[in-house]
Amino acid sequence: MNLSVRFIGPLALAAALATACAPQTSGNASSDKDEKTGTLRVWLFQEVDNQPKERVVDAVLAGFEKAHGGTDVSVEYIPVETRAQRIKAAFNDPKSAPDVIEYGNTDTAGYVKDGGLADVTKDFNAWSEAKDTDPTARQSVTVDGKVYGAPYFVGVRALYYRTDVLRELGLRVPKSQAELISTAKKIRAAKPGLYGLAVGGAYTYGAMPFIWANGGELATGRSGSYASAIDSPDARKGIKAYTSLFGDDNCPAAKCAVMGGNDTVTAFASGKAAMAIGGDFSHAAVEAGKVKGTYAVVPLPGVKPGSIAPAFAGGNNIGVLKSTSHRTLAVDLMKRLASKKTQGELFDAMGFLPTFTDVRQQAAAREPFVKPFVETLAAGTEFVPASPAWAQIDSSLVLPTMFQEIVSGKKDVAHASQDAAKKMDDAFGSAG
Amino acid sequence: MTDAALPPEPGGAVTTAGPPGTAGPVAAPTTGPAPRRTARPAGPSPGRPRRGARPRGGWTPWLYLAPALVCLGGLLVYPVYQLGLISFLEYTQAQVSGGEPARFRGLANYTELFADDQFWQVLLATVGFAAACVVCTLAVGCALAVLLTRIRAIPRLALLLAALGAWATPSITGSTVWLFLFDPDFGPVNRLLGIGDHSWTYGRYSAFLLVLLEVVWCSFPFVMVTVYAGIRAVPSEILEAAALDGASQWRIWRSVLTPILRPILVIVTVQSVIWDFKVFTQIYVITNGGGIAGQNLVLNVYAYQKAFASSQYSLGSAIGVVMLLILLAVTLGYLRLLRRRGEEL
Numbered sequence: 001m002n003l004s005v006r007f008i009g010p011l012a013l014a015a016a017l018a019t020a021c022a023p024q025t026s027g028n029a030s031s032d033k034d035e036k037t038g039t040l041r042v043w044l045f046q047e048v049d050n051q052p053k054e055r056v057v058d059a060v061l062a063g064f065e066k067a068h069g070g071t072d073v074s075v076e077y078i079p080v081e082t083r084a085q086r087i088k089a090a091f092n093d094p095k096s097a098p099d100v101i102e103y104g105n106t107d108t109a110g111y112v113k114d115g116g117l118a119d120v121t122k123d124f125n126a127w128s129e130a131k132d133t134d135p136t137a138r139q140s141v142t143v144d145g146k147v148y149g150a151p152y153f154v155g156v157r158a159l160y161y162r163t164d165v166l167r168e169l170g171l172r173v174p175k176s177q178a179e180l181i182s183t184a185k186k187i188r189a190a191k192p193g194l195y196g197l198a199v200g201g202a203y204t205y206g207a208m209p210f211i212w213a214n215g216g217e218l219a220t221g222r223s224g225s226y227a228s229a230i231d232s233p234d235a236r237k238g239i240k241a242y243t244s245l246f247g248d249d250n251c252p253a254a255k256c257a258v259m260g261g262n263d264t265v266t267a268f269a270s271g272k273a274a275m276a277i278g279g280d281f282s283h284a285a286v287e288a289g290k291v292k293g294t295y296a297v298v299p300l301p302g303v304k305p306g307s308i309a310p311a312f313a314g315g316n317n318i319g320v321l322k323s324t325s326h327r328t329l330a331v332d333l334m335k336r337l338a339s340k341k342t343q344g345e346l347f348d349a350m351g352f353l354p355t356f357t358d359v360r361q362q363a364a365a366r367e368p369f370v371k372p373f374v375e376t377l378a379a380g381t382e383f384v385p386a387s388p389a390w391a392q393i394d395s396s397l398v399l400p401t402m403f404q405e406i407v408s409g410k411k412d413v414a415h416a417s418q419d420a421a422k423k424m425d426d427a428f429g430s431a432g
Numbered sequence: 433m434t435d436a437a438l439p440p441e442p443g444g445a446v447t448t449a450g451p452p453g454t455a456g457p458v459a460a461p462t463t464g465p466a467p468r469r470t471a472r473p474a475g476p477s478p479g480r481p482r483r484g485a486r487p488r489g490g491w492t493p494w495l496y497l498a499p500a501l502v503c504l505g506g507l508l509v510y511p512v513y514q515l516g517l518i519s520f521l522e523y524t525q526a527q528v529s530g531g532e533p534a535r536f537r538g539l540a541n542y543t544e545l546f547a548d549d550q551f552w553q554v555l556l557a558t559v560g561f562a563a564a565c566v567v568c569t570l571a572v573g574c575a576l577a578v579l580l581t582r583i584r585a586i587p588r589l590a591l592l593l594a595a596l597g598a599w600a601t602p603s604i605t606g607s608t609v610w611l612f613l614f615d616p617d618f619g620p621v622n623r624l625l626g627i628g629d630h631s632w633t634y635g636r637y638s639a640f641l642l643v644l645l646e647v648v649w650c651s652f653p654f655v656m657v658t659v660y661a662g663i664r665a666v667p668s669e670i671l672e673a674a675a676l677d678g679a680s681q682w683r684i685w686r687s688v689l690t691p692i693l694r695p696i697l698v699i700v701t702v703q704s705v706i707w708d709f710k711v712f713t714q715i716y717v718i719t720n721g722g723g724i725a726g727q728n729l730v731l732n733v734y735a736y737q738k739a740f741a742s743s744q745y746s747l748g749s750a751i752g753v754v755m756l757l758i759l760l761a762v763t764l765g766y767l768r769l770l771r772r773r774g775e776e777l
Contacts, residue, residue, distance in 0.1 A: 113531055115526065
C-alpha cells in the first residue's frame, strides 16, 4: 500500500510532464491523398435571408455530383459572426475541417500564414474564366504572387441619402467631400432629430475612403515589408475630414464614437439619419426599413468636385483547404461555385456584385440600383495590405481606437495617427 | 450579409472559454504537511510494534489527500503550467493550426508587455478599479449585514431575498440589464433623472462608475450574508455590555465586532480582491469590450483581447501569469501582514 502511494506522486508527475511538454499544435500538413470519390464538405456563410443563396448553391452542387460519379457534397451555412472561431477550429483539427470554404477577403493573408489555405495558382491560371476577373478581386486572393482561392463576390460602399430630406431643405446631392460635410451639418442644423451623415468611430471601411480620397494610404511597401502610412500628411487630412463629422453639429460623439458600419446603416434604415455610407449588400436592409422609396444612392464623392472617393473593395472568396483529401475535386467545386454562371445567378438571387467585369456589366444593365456601386468600382478601389498583420491590426481595433481617441478629444489627429502607425508597424514587424 | 469588410465587433463572439488567468489562485497552500505529526499517535497499525521516529506513517495523510491533490493538480496546476509555458513561446494562430512551429522566445513576451505603455495604464486602471470595488463592496456588504441584525423579520426577509436575487443573477444578465437601465435612448434612469440622452459609457469615469455599481450590486450579497452569519454567532452579552457602556453603533462595530469578526472579514476581503481584480464579464458587456478607444480595459479583458481577439495567445498568457503573480503577492502579503500583527486566523 505504502509502496504504491509512494510512487503515485512521481509517476503522475512524470506522466504529466511527458504529455505536457508543449502546447498543442495540429499537424496541418497538406494531405497526400487526392481521392476521386467520397464526401466533400463545404462551409458557406449564412446570410440574413439565406433561401435564395441555397437555391443557387444547390443547383451548382447537383451539377457537380452529376459530373463526378460517386461523390457527395454536404454544405453547411455558418454564421458570419462566429466565422473566426469556426475557421480557426477547422485549421486546428483537419479531421473535422471542410474541403472548401467561403471566407472574407481581408482574411486571406492571415489564413495563408496560418497554413490553412491551399495554393491553387496553377489551377486558377489554367481556368478559362479567370482572365475576366477584375484586378482588385484578383489581388484579394493573392499573397506573395500565389493564388489562394477564387473571388466569389465584391462589396463596395456608396452614399445613401434621403431624397425627401434633401428636397425639403433645398439641398443638392453633394459633389465633393467638402460639400458632403457641409450638407451633413446643414441637415443636422435644420433637423436636430436626424444625423446629417451617420458615421461611426468603429466603422473603419466607411472612414477609409476619406483617407484614400485625400491621397493617404494605410500602408506603403510590398508584402513582407509594409510600413504604416496612416500618419502621413495626406492621411491626416482624411482623418481630420472624417472625424470632423463627429459632434453635435452632425453625429454626436457620445453616440457615434462607438458605432460600427451596421449601426450607421441601421440608423439610416430606421429614418434616424439623412445620409449614410452603405454597401450594395446593405440594400436589402435599407429596403426593409422605414425609408423605403425615399432614398437614392450615389458614389461617395471625392475631394475634387465630381470625383469619386476610392472605395474599399470588400467581398468574399472561395478557397480550398490545405488539409483536403480530395484536392482535384475540391478545386473543381471551387471553380463551379465561383463561376461566371453562378455569380450571375447569385447576383439575381442575393444582389452580390460579380467579380468578373463582364458579368458585372450585364448585371448592372439588369438592375439599376447597382449602378452607383459599379461606377464606384470602375473609378478604382483600394484594398487593405495583403499581410497577415492586417488581421491582427483589424482585430486589435487599431484604427477604431485611433478614430475614437480623436473624436472623444483624448488625442489630436497628429498624436492619434502617430500612435496608430506605431502599432501597425509593430504588427507588420512581427507578422510580416 | 456577409460583408467580410465590416470590422469585427470587438471580440466578436463571447466565448465560453474563460480568459487566461481565471484559474484563480485561491489560496490552497495552507493545506501543507501540518497534520502529519498529529496523525502519528493514532497510527494505522495498533497491533504492530512502534516504529520510532521513522517517517513512514507520514504518507498516510497524503493518501487521504490524494484525490483532492489529483483534482487540484489536474484542474489548477496543469493549466497554470500550460499558461506559464505558452507565455515563453511564440504562440499565435499560425502555431496553433500548424502553419509555423512554436518557437521558444524566452522572456520576449514579457519584455514586450512591460515595454507597452498601454499595459501599465491598464494595470493602473485595474488596481484602482479593483480597490474601489473592494472598498465599496465591503462597505455596502457590512453596512447591510449590521442593518439585517437590527430590523424585524419581514423587512429582513425582503432584504435577504433581494440580495440573494442579485447574487443568483448571472453576471452577463446583470450587466445587460444594467446597460438597459442606463441606456441613453430607452433607459429609465435617464428619464427619471431627466438628463436626456446622456451616454453613461462615453466618459471614462462614468463608464467605470457604471461597471462599479454593477460589480458591487452582484458581489455585496456574499459579504453581507457571510458577515451577517458572523454577527449572529457573536454572543449577545458582549453587544449588550457594549451598549450598556454607552457605545455608539459605529463604536460597537469598530471596537467590538471588527476584532471578533476579523477571520471572516479577512476571507471576504481576500475573496473580493481576487474577484474584483479579475472582473471580466461586467467590463466586457457594459463597455462593449473595453470602452471607447480601450479606455475601460482591465487586465482580464486586455488579456482576452490580446489572446483571443488578436490571436496572440502567448502575449495573453504572459498577462495571465502577471495577474496570477500579482494576486498571489497581494493575498500572501495581506495574510503575512495580519500574522505579524499577532492575529491568528
